Amino acid sequence: MPRSVPHEAGPARPIDYGDRVKIALIDSGIGLLPAAAAVRRLRPTADLVLSSDPDGMPWGPRTAEDLSARALAAAEAAAAHAPDALIVACNTASVHALTAVRARLEPQVPVIGTVPAIKPAAAGGGPVAIWATPATTGSDYQRDLIGRFATGVDVTEVACPGLADAVQHADEDAIDRAVADAAARTPRDVRAVVLGCTHYELVGERIRQAVAARGTGRGPLVLHASAGAVAAQLLRRTGITAEPEPGAPGSLTVLLSGREAALPEAALTYAEGRLLAAVSPVR
Structure with a gap:
């Protein structure tokens, strides 16, 4: 089975990745x-390799050094499966550990981080709310993004304690409480909400409904997530091409704190988890 060569920095012709491509992703959960x-x-x-860290989650409350160590361990477990690229599919890890992961894996394995979609949200003129974990809310990283991409736009940072953990465990009551709490602290006139934690994307419609229910009716509420942009950046960064006519689905390897396993049962309560399970043989 052909493997790729590392993608060099700077302009280059598209890489021939052969008949198979393997992409790894890491997150706390x-x-x-x-x-x-x-x-x-x-x-x-x-072929997908999903490397998470249930033994060490949540990552948010950890020190930056500890979080970086956990993210590096997840990345190294994934790298052992020889991926063509790795996505740090976690906002908090991208804030605190992206540099360390890149230093460890690149240039052999291109590493793509996750950035909150503040720029496209601010382009709509605002007001904008950014829902994020307490560890990311108010961070220098997020404030820098606001300063760079949302100058002159009314932006409110909304910390969402407990929401990522509730989503991780598919705890419906806890999700409802955390979403309602954050919605109550979101200005009524917001026109866009940035989902600054990848876990939140799994309950995006519930977030939209909760915020819209308290809104002023100034127009439809727009959610800005990161997953689509991250996948597109993967293609741009590596030269991997999209497939308009898909063939046989790739395999799925699941690593839980370095151990091969099945998708966690909680993952199957979400549409994204069911999609992966339905079309990907786990190995």
């Missing part, structure tokens, strides 16, 4: 599902 599903839709024959 099932927050990697939206990006994995987006990659599956663009490149259905790609």
Whole structure:
């Protein structure tokens, strides 16, 4: 089975990745599902490696050094499966560990981070709310993105304690409470909500409904997620092409704190998890 060569920096002709492509994704938990599903839709024959860290989650409350160590361990477990590229499918890990992961794996394995969709949200003129974990809310990283891409736009940062953990465990009551709490702290006149945690994308419609229900009716509320943009950046960064006519679906390898396993049962409560399970043989 042909493997690729590393993608060099700078302009280059498209790489011939052969008949198979393998993409790895890391996250503390099932927050990697939206990006994995987006990659599956663009490149259905790609083999996927999903490396999460249930033994160490949540990552948010950890120190930056500890979080980086956990993210590196997840990345190294995935790298052992010889992927063509790796996605850090976690906002908090991208804030604190992306540089370390790139230093460890590149240039042999291109590493793509996850950036909150503040720029496209601000392009609509605002007001904008950014829902994120307490660890990301107010961080220098997020404030820098706001300063660079949302100058002159009314932006409210909304911390969402407990929401990622509730989504991880598919705890319906806890999800409802966390979403309602964050919605109550979101200004009524917002026109766009940035989902600044990949876990939140799994319950995006519930978030939209909760915020819209309190809105002022100034127009439809727009959610801005990262999964689609991350998958598109993967193609741009590596030269991998999309597949308009998919062939046989690629395989799915699941690593839970380095151990090969099946998709967690909680993952199957979400559409993205069911999509991956339905079209990908787990090996």
